[in-house]
Amino acid sequence: MNKELEHNFVELLKQHQNIVHKVCRLYTNNKDEHNDLFQEITIQLWRAFPKFRGDSKFSTWMYRVGLNTAITLYRKSKRRIKTYELEPLQFKLKSDEYDDTEEEQLKALYKAVHQLNDIEKALVLLYLEDKDYREISETLGITEVNARVKMNRVKTKLRTILNP
Amino acid sequence: MDELELLKKDWKNKENDYPTLSYDEIYKMIHSKSSSIVKWIFIISMIELGLGLLLALLNPNIDTKIKLPDWTTTLTYLSYPIILFFIYRFYINYKTISATDNVKKLIANIIKTRRTVKYYVLFNVVFGAIIFAVGLYLGFGNSPEVIENLNTTASSKKYLVIIATVVIATALFVGLILAIYYLLYGLLLRRLNRNYKELKKIQQ
Numbered sequence: 001m002n003k004e005l006e007h008n009f010v011e012l013l014k015q016h017q018n019i020v021h022k023v024c025r026l027y028t029n030n031k032d033e034h035n036d037l038f039q040e041i042t043i044q045l046w047r048a049f050p051k052f053r054g055d056s057k058f059s060t061w062m063y064r065v066g067l068n069t070a071i072t073l074y075r076k077s078k079r080r081i082k083t084y085e086l087e088p089l090q091f092k093l094k095s096d097e098y099d100d101t102e103e104e105q106l107k108a109l110y111k112a113v114h115q116l117n118d119i120e121k122a123l124v125l126l127y128l129e130d131k132d133y134r135e136i137s138e139t140l141g142i143t144e145v146n147a148r149v150k151m152n153r154v155k156t157k158l159r160t161i162l163n164p
Numbered sequence: 165m166d167e168l169e170l171l172k173k174d175w176k177n178k179e180n181d182y183p184t185l186s187y188d189e190i191y192k193m194i195h196s197k198s199s200s201i202v203k204w205i206f207i208i209s210m211i212e213l214g215l216g217l218l219l220a221l222l223n224p225n226i227d228t229k230i231k232l233p234d235w236t237t238t239l240t241y242l243s244y245p246i247i248l249f250f251i252y253r254f255y256i257n258y259k260t261i262s263a264t265d266n267v268k269k270l271i272a273n274i275i276k277t278r279r280t281v282k283y284y285v286l287f288n289v290v291f292g293a294i295i296f297a298v299g300l301y302l303g304f305g306n307s308p309e310v311i312e313n314l315n316t317t318a319s320s321k322k323y324l325v326i327i328a329t330v331v332i333a334t335a336l337f338v339g340l341i342l343a344i345y346y347l348l349y350g351l352l353l354r355r356l357n358r359n360y361k362e363l364k365k366i367q368q
Contacts, residue, residue, distance in 0.1 A: 072270050072274065072356060119362045158168070
Protein backbone atom coordinates (compact mmCIF):
# COMPACT_ATOMS: atom_id res chain seq x y z
CA MET A 1 0.00 0.00 0.00
CA ASN A 2 2.75 2.38 1.02
CA LYS A 3 4.76 1.40 -2.05
CA GLU A 4 1.76 2.11 -4.23
CA LEU A 5 1.23 5.49 -2.56
CA GLU A 6 4.92 6.26 -3.05
CA HIS A 7 4.73 5.29 -6.69
CA ASN A 8 1.60 7.38 -7.32
CA PHE A 9 3.14 10.36 -5.59
CA VAL A 10 6.46 10.21 -7.45
CA GLU A 11 4.63 9.84 -10.77
CA LEU A 12 2.37 12.82 -10.03
CA LEU A 13 5.25 14.98 -8.86
CA LYS A 14 7.32 14.00 -11.87
CA GLN A 15 4.48 15.18 -14.07
CA HIS A 16 3.96 18.47 -12.21
CA GLN A 17 7.55 19.17 -11.12
CA ASN A 18 7.59 22.47 -13.00
CA ILE A 19 5.42 23.98 -10.28
CA VAL A 20 8.10 23.24 -7.70
CA HIS A 21 10.81 24.60 -9.99
CA LYS A 22 8.83 27.80 -10.45
CA VAL A 23 8.49 28.33 -6.70
CA CYS A 24 12.21 27.66 -6.28
CA ARG A 25 13.02 30.06 -9.07
CA LEU A 26 11.34 32.98 -7.32
CA TYR A 27 12.53 32.21 -3.81
CA THR A 28 16.16 31.27 -4.35
CA ASN A 29 19.18 33.02 -5.77
CA ASN A 30 21.38 30.18 -6.93
CA LYS A 31 21.38 26.59 -8.07
CA ASP A 32 22.33 25.10 -4.70
CA GLU A 33 19.52 26.91 -2.93
CA HIS A 34 17.17 25.96 -5.75
CA ASN A 35 18.00 22.28 -5.29
CA ASP A 36 17.78 22.58 -1.52
CA LEU A 37 14.34 24.17 -1.63
CA PHE A 38 13.19 21.71 -4.28
CA GLN A 39 14.10 18.85 -1.96
CA GLU A 40 12.38 20.42 1.05
CA ILE A 41 9.19 21.06 -0.94
CA THR A 42 9.27 17.47 -2.19
CA ILE A 43 9.57 16.18 1.39
CA GLN A 44 6.72 18.41 2.59
CA LEU A 45 4.53 17.36 -0.37
CA TRP A 46 5.19 13.71 0.34
CA ARG A 47 4.39 14.12 4.04
CA ALA A 48 1.13 15.87 3.22
CA PHE A 49 0.23 13.51 0.38
CA PRO A 50 -1.62 10.83 2.45
CA LYS A 51 -4.08 13.57 3.45
CA PHE A 52 -4.58 14.78 -0.11
CA ARG A 53 -8.23 14.04 -0.77
CA GLY A 54 -8.44 15.31 -4.29
CA ASP A 55 -10.91 18.06 -3.30
CA SER A 56 -8.68 20.44 -5.20
CA LYS A 57 -6.49 19.76 -8.21
CA PHE A 58 -3.12 18.24 -7.43
CA SER A 59 -1.44 21.28 -9.01
CA THR A 60 -3.42 23.73 -6.82
CA TRP A 61 -2.49 21.71 -3.75
CA MET A 62 1.15 21.75 -4.88
CA TYR A 63 1.23 25.54 -5.13
CA ARG A 64 -0.05 25.78 -1.58
CA VAL A 65 2.45 23.35 -0.06
CA GLY A 66 5.25 24.74 -2.24
CA LEU A 67 4.62 28.32 -1.19
CA ASN A 68 4.16 27.35 2.44
CA THR A 69 7.52 25.63 2.37
CA ALA A 70 9.26 28.54 0.61
CA ILE A 71 7.71 31.23 2.83
CA THR A 72 7.49 29.49 6.16
CA LEU A 73 9.15 26.14 6.53
CA TYR A 74 12.34 26.39 4.51
CA ARG A 75 15.49 27.27 6.39
CA LYS A 76 18.32 28.40 4.19
CA SER A 77 21.47 26.47 4.84
CA LYS A 78 24.20 28.81 6.01
CA ARG A 79 26.84 26.57 4.49
CA ARG A 80 25.65 27.24 1.00
CA ILE A 81 27.88 29.46 -1.04
CA LYS A 82 26.30 31.79 -3.54
CA THR A 83 27.48 30.61 -6.90
CA TYR A 84 25.56 32.76 -9.32
CA GLU A 85 22.62 35.11 -9.44
CA LEU A 86 19.50 33.77 -11.08
CA GLU A 87 18.72 35.66 -14.21
CA PRO A 88 16.34 34.93 -17.04
CA LEU A 89 19.20 33.56 -19.08
CA GLN A 90 19.76 30.78 -16.61
CA PHE A 91 16.89 29.09 -18.37
CA LYS A 92 18.38 29.60 -21.78
CA LEU A 93 16.65 31.41 -24.58
CA LYS A 94 16.59 30.14 -28.09
CA SER A 95 18.71 32.45 -30.22
CA ASP A 96 15.96 33.30 -32.69
CA GLU A 97 13.78 34.57 -29.85
CA TYR A 98 16.48 36.84 -28.56
CA ASP A 99 15.63 40.50 -28.31
CA ASP A 100 18.27 42.68 -26.69
CA THR A 101 16.06 45.45 -25.32
CA GLU A 102 13.39 43.14 -24.07
CA GLU A 103 15.99 40.85 -22.57
CA GLU A 104 17.52 43.75 -20.65
CA GLN A 105 14.08 44.75 -19.45
CA LEU A 106 13.36 41.19 -18.36
CA LYS A 107 16.66 40.97 -16.52
CA ALA A 108 15.76 44.11 -14.60
CA LEU A 109 12.27 42.74 -13.95
CA TYR A 110 13.50 39.43 -12.54
CA LYS A 111 15.95 41.32 -10.38
CA ALA A 112 13.16 43.57 -9.14
CA VAL A 113 10.93 40.58 -8.34
CA HIS A 114 13.77 39.12 -6.28
CA GLN A 115 13.79 42.29 -4.21
CA LEU A 116 10.15 41.83 -3.19
CA ASN A 117 9.32 40.29 0.17
CA ASP A 118 8.17 36.67 0.52
CA ILE A 119 4.44 37.45 0.46
CA GLU A 120 4.75 39.77 -2.54
CA LYS A 121 6.68 37.08 -4.40
CA ALA A 122 3.83 34.64 -3.72
CA LEU A 123 1.35 37.10 -5.22
CA VAL A 124 3.56 37.53 -8.28
CA LEU A 125 3.99 33.78 -8.73
CA LEU A 126 0.25 33.10 -8.54
CA TYR A 127 -0.40 36.00 -10.89
CA LEU A 128 2.15 34.70 -13.40
CA GLU A 129 0.49 31.32 -13.17
CA ASP A 130 -2.89 32.87 -14.08
CA LYS A 131 -4.47 32.04 -10.75
CA ASP A 132 -7.62 34.01 -9.99
CA TYR A 133 -7.95 36.24 -6.93
CA ARG A 134 -10.11 33.68 -5.17
CA GLU A 135 -7.31 31.11 -5.32
CA ILE A 136 -4.67 33.71 -4.43
CA SER A 137 -6.69 34.78 -1.37
CA GLU A 138 -7.29 31.17 -0.30
CA THR A 139 -3.63 30.25 -0.65
CA LEU A 140 -2.39 33.21 1.36
CA GLY A 141 -5.23 33.41 3.88
CA ILE A 142 -6.30 36.95 3.03
CA THR A 143 -9.52 38.29 1.53
CA GLU A 144 -10.02 38.59 -2.21
CA VAL A 145 -10.34 42.38 -1.99
CA ASN A 146 -7.09 42.66 -0.05
CA ALA A 147 -5.36 40.35 -2.53
CA ARG A 148 -6.38 42.70 -5.37
CA VAL A 149 -5.27 45.79 -3.44
CA LYS A 150 -1.95 44.17 -2.56
CA MET A 151 -1.41 43.05 -6.15
CA ASN A 152 -1.80 46.64 -7.34
CA ARG A 153 0.66 47.76 -4.69
CA VAL A 154 3.13 45.12 -5.84
CA LYS A 155 2.86 46.43 -9.42
CA THR A 156 3.53 49.96 -8.18
CA LYS A 157 6.44 48.72 -6.08
CA LEU A 158 7.95 46.96 -9.08
CA ARG A 159 7.65 50.14 -11.11
CA THR A 160 9.37 52.09 -8.34
CA ILE A 161 12.20 49.57 -8.17
CA LEU A 162 12.61 49.69 -11.95
CA ASN A 163 12.40 53.48 -12.19
CA PRO A 164 13.76 54.86 -8.92
CA MET B 165 3.05 46.82 -21.85
CA ASP B 166 2.48 46.30 -18.13
CA GLU B 167 5.69 45.08 -16.47
CA LEU B 168 4.05 41.98 -15.07
CA GLU B 169 2.47 41.15 -18.42
CA LEU B 170 5.90 41.20 -20.02
CA LEU B 171 7.19 38.98 -17.25
CA LYS B 172 4.23 36.65 -17.67
CA LYS B 173 4.94 36.32 -21.39
CA ASP B 174 8.54 35.37 -20.66
CA TRP B 175 7.47 33.10 -17.80
CA LYS B 176 5.18 31.16 -20.11
CA ASN B 177 7.81 31.01 -22.86
CA LYS B 178 10.23 29.32 -20.51
CA GLU B 179 7.74 26.69 -19.37
CA ASN B 180 9.85 23.97 -20.97
CA ASP B 181 13.25 25.25 -19.91
CA TYR B 182 13.20 23.93 -16.36
CA PRO B 183 15.35 20.96 -15.42
CA THR B 184 13.55 17.63 -15.43
CA LEU B 185 14.13 15.32 -12.53
CA SER B 186 13.82 11.60 -13.09
CA TYR B 187 11.57 9.21 -11.18
CA ASP B 188 14.58 7.88 -9.24
CA GLU B 189 15.80 11.35 -8.30
CA ILE B 190 12.38 12.29 -6.92
CA TYR B 191 12.10 8.92 -5.19
CA LYS B 192 15.43 9.50 -3.42
CA MET B 193 14.30 12.97 -2.36
CA ILE B 194 11.17 11.79 -0.58
CA HIS B 195 13.39 9.62 1.61
CA SER B 196 15.83 12.36 2.51
CA LYS B 197 15.78 14.29 5.77
CA SER B 198 13.81 17.48 6.15
CA SER B 199 15.52 20.59 7.49
CA SER B 200 12.33 22.57 7.95
CA ILE B 201 11.97 25.22 10.61
CA VAL B 202 9.21 23.15 12.25
CA LYS B 203 11.63 20.29 12.72
CA TRP B 204 14.11 22.62 14.42
CA ILE B 205 11.41 24.19 16.56
CA PHE B 206 10.33 20.70 17.57
CA ILE B 207 13.87 19.60 18.49
CA ILE B 208 14.63 22.78 20.46
CA SER B 209 11.25 22.70 22.16
CA MET B 210 11.76 19.08 23.20
CA ILE B 211 15.13 20.02 24.72
CA GLU B 212 13.49 22.92 26.57
CA LEU B 213 10.59 20.82 27.75
CA GLY B 214 12.95 18.05 28.82
CA LEU B 215 15.28 20.40 30.66
CA GLY B 216 12.39 22.05 32.45
CA LEU B 217 11.05 18.70 33.52
CA LEU B 218 14.48 17.54 34.65
CA LEU B 219 15.03 20.71 36.67
CA ALA B 220 11.62 20.39 38.27
CA LEU B 221 12.30 16.80 39.27
CA LEU B 222 15.77 17.53 40.60
CA ASN B 223 14.91 20.82 42.25
CA PRO B 224 14.11 19.60 45.80
CA ASN B 225 17.42 17.70 45.96
CA ILE B 226 19.73 20.27 44.40
CA ASP B 227 21.49 21.06 47.63
CA THR B 228 20.52 19.43 50.86
CA LYS B 229 22.83 21.72 52.81
CA ILE B 230 20.43 24.56 52.17
CA LYS B 231 17.23 24.04 54.06
CA LEU B 232 14.56 25.56 51.89
CA PRO B 233 11.28 26.55 53.55
CA ASP B 234 8.39 24.08 53.15
CA TRP B 235 6.45 26.34 50.82
CA THR B 236 9.14 25.99 48.15
CA THR B 237 8.66 22.21 48.19
CA THR B 238 4.90 22.66 47.88
CA LEU B 239 5.53 25.09 45.03
CA THR B 240 7.72 22.52 43.30
CA TYR B 241 5.06 19.83 43.50
CA LEU B 242 2.45 22.29 42.27
CA SER B 243 4.62 23.00 39.25
CA TYR B 244 4.41 19.39 37.96
CA PRO B 245 0.81 19.55 36.67
CA ILE B 246 1.55 22.98 35.17
CA ILE B 247 4.55 21.55 33.30
CA LEU B 248 2.50 18.58 32.12
CA PHE B 249 -0.20 20.98 30.90
CA PHE B 250 2.40 22.93 28.90
CA ILE B 251 3.69 19.71 27.33
CA TYR B 252 0.12 18.68 26.44
CA ARG B 253 -0.59 22.10 24.88
CA PHE B 254 2.65 21.91 22.93
CA TYR B 255 1.70 18.48 21.56
CA ILE B 256 -1.80 19.66 20.54
CA ASN B 257 -0.46 22.82 18.89
CA TYR B 258 2.30 20.91 17.12
CA LYS B 259 -0.22 18.45 15.68
CA THR B 260 -2.21 21.32 14.14
CA ILE B 261 0.76 22.48 12.04
CA SER B 262 -0.01 21.48 8.47
CA ALA B 263 1.74 22.45 5.27
CA THR B 264 -1.61 22.31 3.48
CA ASP B 265 -3.15 25.19 5.45
CA ASN B 266 -3.09 28.65 3.96
CA VAL B 267 0.12 30.62 4.56
CA LYS B 268 -1.36 32.85 7.25
CA LYS B 269 -2.87 29.97 9.23
CA LEU B 270 0.31 27.93 8.99
CA ILE B 271 2.46 30.78 10.31
CA ALA B 272 -0.08 31.51 13.06
CA ASN B 273 -0.04 27.86 14.16
CA ILE B 274 3.77 27.74 14.24
CA ILE B 275 3.91 30.97 16.25
CA LYS B 276 1.25 29.61 18.63
CA THR B 277 3.26 26.43 19.15
CA ARG B 278 6.35 28.45 19.86
CA ARG B 279 4.45 30.73 22.20
CA THR B 280 3.45 27.75 24.36
CA VAL B 281 7.11 26.85 24.80
CA LYS B 282 7.95 30.52 25.40
CA TYR B 283 5.46 30.66 28.28
CA TYR B 284 6.82 27.36 29.53
CA VAL B 285 10.34 28.76 29.60
CA LEU B 286 9.10 31.97 31.20
CA PHE B 287 7.34 29.93 33.85
CA ASN B 288 10.53 27.95 34.48
CA VAL B 289 12.67 31.07 34.62
CA VAL B 290 10.38 32.81 37.11
CA PHE B 291 10.03 29.65 39.14
CA GLY B 292 13.76 28.99 38.96
CA ALA B 293 14.50 32.60 39.94
CA ILE B 294 12.32 32.30 43.06
CA ILE B 295 14.01 29.08 44.15
CA PHE B 296 17.42 30.50 43.22
CA ALA B 297 16.86 33.72 45.17
CA VAL B 298 15.47 31.94 48.22
CA GLY B 299 18.27 29.36 48.08
CA LEU B 300 20.92 32.03 47.79
CA TYR B 301 19.45 34.10 50.59
CA LEU B 302 19.16 31.11 52.90
CA GLY B 303 22.59 29.92 51.86
CA PHE B 304 24.01 33.18 53.09
CA GLY B 305 21.75 33.22 56.11
CA ASN B 306 22.64 29.68 57.21
CA SER B 307 26.35 30.03 56.70
CA PRO B 308 27.91 30.03 60.23
CA GLU B 309 30.63 32.35 59.00
CA VAL B 310 28.15 34.89 57.75
CA ILE B 311 25.92 34.61 60.83
CA GLU B 312 28.88 35.09 63.16
CA ASN B 313 30.05 38.01 61.16
CA LEU B 314 26.58 39.53 61.19
CA ASN B 315 26.14 38.98 64.91
CA THR B 316 29.31 40.76 65.77
CA THR B 317 29.07 43.56 63.29
CA ALA B 318 25.39 43.52 62.51
CA SER B 319 24.55 46.57 60.57
CA SER B 320 21.94 47.39 58.00
CA LYS B 321 24.76 47.85 55.50
CA LYS B 322 25.71 44.18 55.75
CA TYR B 323 22.12 43.11 55.21
CA LEU B 324 21.90 45.39 52.22
CA VAL B 325 24.99 43.80 50.71
CA ILE B 326 23.42 40.34 51.09
CA ILE B 327 20.14 41.44 49.53
CA ALA B 328 21.94 43.24 46.70
CA THR B 329 24.07 40.15 46.01
CA VAL B 330 20.95 37.97 45.85
CA VAL B 331 19.15 40.41 43.56
CA ILE B 332 22.12 40.84 41.20
CA ALA B 333 22.86 37.11 41.03
CA THR B 334 19.18 36.34 40.32
CA ALA B 335 19.00 39.06 37.68
CA LEU B 336 22.15 37.69 36.02
CA PHE B 337 20.70 34.18 36.06
CA VAL B 338 17.41 35.35 34.50
CA GLY B 339 19.19 37.69 32.08
CA LEU B 340 21.48 34.95 30.82
CA ILE B 341 18.60 32.58 30.10
CA LEU B 342 16.55 35.30 28.40
CA ALA B 343 19.52 36.42 26.30
CA ILE B 344 20.13 32.89 25.02
CA TYR B 345 16.42 32.53 24.42
CA TYR B 346 15.93 35.71 22.44
CA LEU B 347 19.08 35.19 20.43
CA LEU B 348 18.04 31.68 19.48
CA TYR B 349 14.42 32.42 18.61
CA GLY B 350 15.02 35.90 17.36
CA LEU B 351 17.10 34.36 14.61
CA LEU B 352 14.96 31.29 14.05
CA LEU B 353 11.61 33.06 13.88
CA ARG B 354 12.66 36.38 12.35
CA ARG B 355 11.46 35.51 8.85
CA LEU B 356 8.27 33.91 10.13
CA ASN B 357 7.34 36.95 12.21
CA ARG B 358 8.15 39.30 9.35
CA ASN B 359 5.87 37.40 6.94
CA TYR B 360 3.08 37.16 9.50
CA LYS B 361 3.25 40.92 10.10
CA GLU B 362 3.10 41.49 6.36
CA LEU B 363 -0.02 39.31 6.00
CA LYS B 364 -1.68 41.07 8.92
CA LYS B 365 -0.79 44.43 7.40
CA ILE B 366 -2.47 43.42 4.12
CA GLN B 367 -5.66 42.64 6.03
CA GLN B 368 -5.78 46.06 7.72
